[in-house]
Amino acid sequence: MTKNNKHLLAATLLLGSLAGCADFSGITAQSTLRSATDVGLASAATNPAPAVDAQWWRAFGDDTLDQLVAQALQANPSLKLAQTRIAAAQAASQLSDAARQPQLNAQLNLTQQLYTANGAIPAPLAGTERGSGTAQLAGSWELDFFGKNRAALQAALGNERAAQADAQAARVLLAAQVAQSYFAWVGLTEQRNVANRTLAQREQTLQLVQDRVKAGLDTPLDLRQAQGALPDARLQLETLDEQIALTRNALAALIGTPNQPLALVPKALSAIKPIALGHQLDTNLLGQRADVAAARWRVQAAEKSVDSARAQFYPNINLTAFAGFSSIGFDKLFKSGSEQWGVGPALSLPLFDSGRLRANLGSKTADRDAAVESYNSAVINAVHDAADQLASRQAISRQQAEQAQAAQAAQETYAAAQQRFRSGLLNAQQVLSAETAVLAQRRQATELATRALQNQVALARALGGGFSPSADLPN
Incomplete structure (x- = not known):
């Protein structure tokens, strides 16, 4: 088992064990x-x-x-x-x-931006005006386990x-x-x-x-x-x-x-x-x-x-994935090396919501x-x-x-x-x-x-x- 898979399994087991924290006792039909x-x-x-x-x-x-x-x-x-x-x-x-059902969205972002010269952005971007863009497909699927x-x-x-x-x-x-x-x-x-x-x-x-x-x-x-x-x-x-x-x-x-x-x-x-x-x-x-x-x-x-x-x-479990291009400089958006992708689960569990649930x-x-x-x-x-x-x-x-x-x-x-x-x-x-x-x-x-x-x-x-x-x- 790879290291990433072990981390994923551990996170899943942790959220599963926390499910016992959800308390709906006392709420019954009459x-x-x-x-x-x-x-x-x-x-x-x-x-x-x-x-x-x-x-x-x-x-x-x-x-x-x-x-x-x-x-x-x-x-x-x-x-x-x-x-x-x-x-x-x-x-x-x-x-x-x-x-x-699975959801699929297309995204295109094009931004002309002046990067601060006095912030956390390093050279050569600091103090320059550059264009940046992202074009990708993003998908998600909520696994309705419960x-x-x-x-x-x-x-x-x-x-x-x-x-x-x-x-x-x-x-x-x-x-x-x-x-x-x-x-x-x-x-x-x-x-x-x-x-x-x-x-x-x-x-x-x-x-x-x-x-x-x-x-x-x-x-x-x-x-x-x-x-x-x-x-x-x-x-x-x-x-x-x-x-x-x-x-x-x-x-x-x-x-x-x-x-x-x-x-x-x-x-x-x-x-x-x-x-x-x-x-x-x-x-x-x-x-x-x-x-x-x-x-x-x-x-x-x-x-x-x-x-x-x-x-x-x-717990709420979603599978998310994205694939597309991202670059600084519009001319490089669809060139080799601008590719990006990602896939993985997203897990969430409400632990404290002031009684909303x-x-x-x-x-x-x-x-x-x-x-x-x-x-x-x-x-x-x-x-x-x-x-x-x-x-x-x-x-x-x-x-x-x-x-x-x-x-x-x-x-x-x-x-x-x-x-x-x-x-x-x-x-x-x-x-x-x-x-x-x-x-x-x-x-x-x-x-x-x-x-x-x-x-x-x-x-x-x-x-x-x-x-x-x-x-x-x-x-």
């Missing part, structure tokens, strides 16, 4: 991840297909809705913002990866995957918002049709009461009551018109065309088909929710950042705990959200069954009143009164049908909205 069983999810098959189709809104069979969602996904700024975050995360991953750069790369990749999941979550949320607003528009339009018929019925009632007052069959009090019912009917129409306008404005904003009229006509409620969705919550839910997946990737990224911070306590590790560990608690919160919210939507679906179904019976009874009563009117046993006012119950049931049926559609949208979103992770989630 938070733990919630498992699926912790939140009451049943076991399920591994890696199933998504519970919801990626374009679930098409299953409603409504071309108008399809057009609105397509416009929103193309033009909404929130999705474009999510894409920029993906680009930033990808750039950060490329930067971390570059730190693991995984600092490797962990930093994994952290950056975790953040990149989290950004991709965030973009998918934004897409699912946007499609759901469009569908919810559209079905609200459909329902309000149907409600307005019922309100129009209610106003017409009350106008007919007023005319009948006016005729009966003239004939001495009703009192002025009856007339006043009939007149008072008209403003209430008109108020309902005005209220519905305002809600329709606000809903249309919300839709226009979602598709990126605010303050512009929608040149679309909503379908009738009866023309919209229900979609088939799951009815059981299991462990697959956590992998099918983009927001949960994003939170899990951020935990992984935070854990790798902790690993990278801990690795900074250990411990503070950095403590910060990264706290970030990791925060990421874990954010994940736990996302898991709880996801299960709560899905459970709520399933409970609402069951409740709405029961309410619709009861309402259908009430509507049938009101319709049968109205039909009987019409029959008795034709037989001369009831007057027209009594028939109109019987129709009031039918109109009330129509309003109730419309509200429940609208709620049922909006619940299906909310359930599709709660079950993941068709999200499928591009990479396996970390365990």
Whole structure:
């Protein structure tokens, strides 16, 4: 073994022994991840297909809705913002990866200099003006023995995957918002049709009461009551018109065309088909929710950042090399004898840094705990959200069954009143009164049908909205 190699080995062993001086004791993570069983999810098959189709809104069979969602996904700024975050995360991953690779730089220095005659520079340079130059290639490669750069790369990749999941979550949320607003528009339009018929019925009632007052069959009090019912009917129409306008404005904003009229006509409620969705919550839910997946990737990224911070306590070893030319006098720069080169390792180990490394590790560990608690919160919210939507679906179904019976009874009563009117046993006012119950049931049926559609949208979103992770989630 040569003398230089012995010196190198001795230096390496010395730095290795000093590694024991690095102290990160007492800095440990405190938070733990919630498992699926912790939140009451049943076991399920591994890696199933998504519970919801990626374009679930098409299953409603409504071309108008399809057009609105397509416009929103193309033009909404929130999705474009999510894409920029993906680009930033990808750039950060490329930067971390570059730190693991060899680096090569070219250098050219040309200097005209007056050398001091009263300094340490000897003759013949002292007191003369000379040119000097250096032209060389310099390279370095950090040997990542303790995984600092490797962990930093994994952290950056975790953040990149989290950004991709965030973009998918934004897409699912946007499609759901469009569908919810559209079905609200459909329902309000149907409600307005019922309100129009209610106003017409009350106008007919007023005319009948006016005729009966003239004939001495009703009192002025009856007339006043009939007149008072008209403003209430008109108020309902005005209220519905305002809600329709606000809903249309919300839709226009979602598709990126605010303050512009929608040149679309909503379908009738009866023309919209229900979609088939799951009815059981299991462990697959956590992998099918983009927001949960994003939170899990951020935990992984935070854990790798902790690993990278801990690795900074250990020796840093670089291989460096240079080769080129150096001379005093520009005319000699590339001549024989101006060559120079060098190669060797560079080793460093922090021994005293006033607690900087411990503070950095403590910060990264706290970030990791925060990421874990954010994940736990996302898991709880996801299960709560899905459970709520399933409970609402069951409740709405029961309410619709009861309402259908009430509507049938009101319709049968109205039909009987019409029959008795034709037989001369009831007057027209009594028939109109019987129709009031039918109109009330129509309003109730419309509200429940609208709620049922909006619940299906909310359930599709709660079950993941068709999200499928591009990479396996970390365990």
